[in-house]
Amino acid sequence: MTQLATPAPVAADHRGPVRGAERALAPDLIRGAMLLMIGLANAANFAFAGSPGLNGNPHGLERILNFVKITLVDARAYPVFAVMFGYGLVQLARRQRNSGATPSAVRKILLKRNSWLVAFGLVHATLLYFGDFLGAYGIVGVLCTLLLLNRGDKFHKIVLWIWGAQVVYTIVVAATTALAVVGSSGPTHGMTNAPNPSLGATSYFASMIDRLHEWPAHTAYVLGFVVIVWLGMWAARKQLLENPQAHRALLARVAAVCMSIVVLGALPLALVAAGWLKVDDAALRSMNFLHNISGQFGGPGYVALWALLVGKLMTRRQPLSKPVVAISALGQRSMSGYLFQSVSWMVLLAPFTLNLGDRLGNTAYTAAGAAIAVWTISVIAAYQMKKHNYRGPAETLLRRLTY
Numbered sequence: 001m002t003q004l005a006t007p008a009p010v011a012a013d014h015r016g017p018v019r020g021a022e023r024a025l026a027p028d029l030i031r032g033a034m035l036l037m038i039g040l041a042n043a044a045n046f047a048f049a050g051s052p053g054l055n056g057n058p059h060g061l062e063r064i065l066n067f068v069k070i071t072l073v074d075a076r077a078y079p080v081f082a083v084m085f086g087y088g089l090v091q092l093a094r095r096q097r098n099s100g101a102t103p104s105a106v107r108k109i110l111l112k113r114n115s116w117l118v119a120f121g122l123v124h125a126t127l128l129y130f131g132d133f134l135g136a137y138g139i140v141g142v143l144c145t146l147l148l149l150n151r152g153d154k155f156h157k158i159v160l161w162i163w164g165a166q167v168v169y170t171i172v173v174a175a176t177t178a179l180a181v182v183g184s185s186g187p188t189h190g191m192t193n194a195p196n197p198s199l200g201a202t203s204y205f206a207s208m209i210d211r212l213h214e215w216p217a218h219t220a221y222v223l224g225f226v227v228i229v230w231l232g233m234w235a236a237r238k239q240l241l242e243n244p245q246a247h248r249a250l251l252a253r254v255a256a257v258c259m260s261i262v263v264l265g266a267l268p269l270a271l272v273a274a275g276w277l278k279v280d281d282a283a284l285r286s287m288n289f290l291h292n293i294s295g296q297f298g299g300p301g302y303v304a305l306w307a308l309l310v311g312k313l314m315t316r317r318q319p320l321s322k323p324v325v326a327i328s329a330l331g332q333r334s335m336s337g338y339l340f341q342s343v344s345w346m347v348l349l350a351p352f353t354l355n356l357g358d359r360l361g362n363t364a365y366t367a368a369g370a371a372i373a374v375w376t377i378s379v380i381a382a383y384q385m386k387k388h389n390y391r392g393p394a395e396t397l398l399r400r401l402t403y
Contacts, residue, residue, distance in 0.1 A: 025320075025328055026241035026310040027091075030303055031084055032331030032379070037077035039341050039371035040069065042131065046345040047357035047367035049200035050193035055364050057190065058275050062364050066191070066273040071266040075295030076302070078133060081334075082225040083299040085137050086144065086232025087241065093149055094236075107145060113402040114141030120335075120398070125215035126208060128342040130198050132215060134335070136222045140229050148230060156237060159230045163300075166227075170261060170294055177268060177290045180283040188278035191269075203352050228299045235303075244311035251304040251311075258301030265294020326383035333385060333392030337378045344374040 044053025052074050054066045089110065096106045114137070121135020148156075198210035240247045269287040271277035279287070313320065320328075330337050348356050348370050356370065357363035385392055391399065 023332065024242045025314070026244055026307050027084055027087060028328040028331030029310055029324065030080065030241075030306040030331065031334040032327040032329070032337070032382070033306065034077055034080045034302065035330060035334060035337050035341070035378070036371070036375040037073050038081070038338065039375045040073050040368060041077055042129065042341060043345055043349065043371040043374070044069065044364070044367040045131065045196070046129075046199055046349040047363045047370075048193050049351070050195040052191070052273075053193060053367065054191060054273055056192050058273075058364070062362075063274040063276070065364055065368060066275075067270045070270040070273045070291065071263055074266075075292050076262055076266070076298030078222075079225060079228050079296050079299030080302045081133065082137075082228035083232035083235070083303050085141070086229035086234075087236040088232075089141060089144060089149070089229075090233050090236035103150065107149075109402065110145040110149070111142055113398070114138045114145065116398060116401045117141060120394070121219070122215070124339060124342065125211055125218075128339070128346055130196065130211040130214035130218055132219070133222060134338075135215070136219045136225070139219070139223060140226045143226065144229060144233065148233060153237070156230075156234045159227065159234050162227055163231060166293075166296070167257075167261070170265060170290075170297075173286075173290050173293060174265065177283075177286040180286040181268060181279055184279040184283040186280045189281050189284050190275065190278065191273045200351065204350075207350070207352070225296070228296055231300060232303075235300075241303075241307050241310075244307040245314060248308065248311055251307050254300050255304035255308060258297040258299075259305065261294050261297040262301050265297075266291050322383070323379075325386070326379045329386040330379050330382035333382050333395055335398070336392035336394040337375075337382065339394055340378055340381075341374055344370070348374075 041053070045051050047053065048055075052070065054069060055062050058066050092113075093106050093110060096109060097103075101109075117138030118135045119138075121132045121138060124134055125132040196210075196214065198207045198214055201207035201210055235241070238247070240251065244251060268277070269284075269291040272279060272284065272287065313324065346353060348354050349367065351358075357366045360366045382392070390396075
């Protein structure tokens with residue numbers, strides 16, 4: 001039998017991004033579904049002109065809304081995208097290497113792509129929303145490309161030890177918080193929103209100037225998720241999401257441990273947010289700190305949960321349902337979906353535009369309703385783009401600039 005000639009190594013980065021037929025379902029479904037949680041968090045920030053974006057004196061269903069938001073959404077959704085960013089970084093590098101690209105060519109394209117992400121983030125923050133993550137992803141992507149990408153398996157195991165240490169630290173903080181709650185005395189406090197000037201500005205120009213001041217500090221603050229990105233890189237090296245059924249036991253353990261930390265770490269603050277618990281200022285600060293540090297476990301926790309679901313879907317001998325296909329289509333266009341959300345919040349919720357939160361009389365319900373509606377529209381739009389083989393405006397532009 002005549003052997004096929006081996007293709008010559010490819011020095012250029014001509015292959016471009018992954019094609020639809022080459023994609024794994026889990027990463028796309030995770031990104032698409034979790035954009036709803038990103039929307040719930042950011043729409044509330046816009047509507048209340050601050051964070052965490054809730055009514056400090058809730059009544060009726062607002063209590064449930066606050067409780068769920070603090071428990072499952074705030075500080076818990078964005079770590080999922082940090083995990084997936086690290087996962088995608090390794091996937092892209094692997095695909096380029098498999099196509100024959102040299103190590104220097106792979107490094108070049110990743111540095112170029114992530115540098116453009118920083119530029120995207122600056123534009124996004126200037127025009128729409130100070131709480132941008134694209135710029136931070138770009139900076140972290142450059143650092144990971146230079147410092148982590150080409151390391152061996154033994155080196156990447158360090159991140160597992162780091163996460164183990166973080167579990168222990170979170171338990172210590174939880175114990176400290178419990179003591180603070182038990183010893184709480186003096187004037188009691190409920191939840192209040194920390195104001196963001198750009199979100200409360202009464203004109204677009206004023207909001208833009210405020211955002212230019214707020215974005216650098218926000219970006220510097222969230223650069224700490226480099227460890228979460230690193231965990232995503234480790235998972236991608238093990239290809240946990242390409243075949244979740246083969247890693248079901250590991251994923252189940254990760255989901256159980258991480259989601260337990262997520263929920264229990266948020267519970268004290270969620271009770272305050274719902275108006276069911278009153279504590280003094282010192283205890284509230286301790287609760288808030290526990291809430292924030294436990295939120296990072298939402299990254300691997302939610303990823304593992306969704307991967308287990310995908311594993312079940314893959315065992316069925318029938319086509320995927322339209323909702324699953326549509327949500328995964330949004331995941332393939334997650335940057336476009338993310339930017340569409342920011343445009344929507346600006347139009348619907350800013351004080352100088354429609355300002356629906358004030359006009360409709362209940363800011364919390366309006367923000368939640370807007371988030372669900374905008375996410376649903378983006379899912380439908382992404383499904384139509386998939387049917388017409390269109391990547392999405394942000395992805396198309398980034399592709400042209402990168403390749």
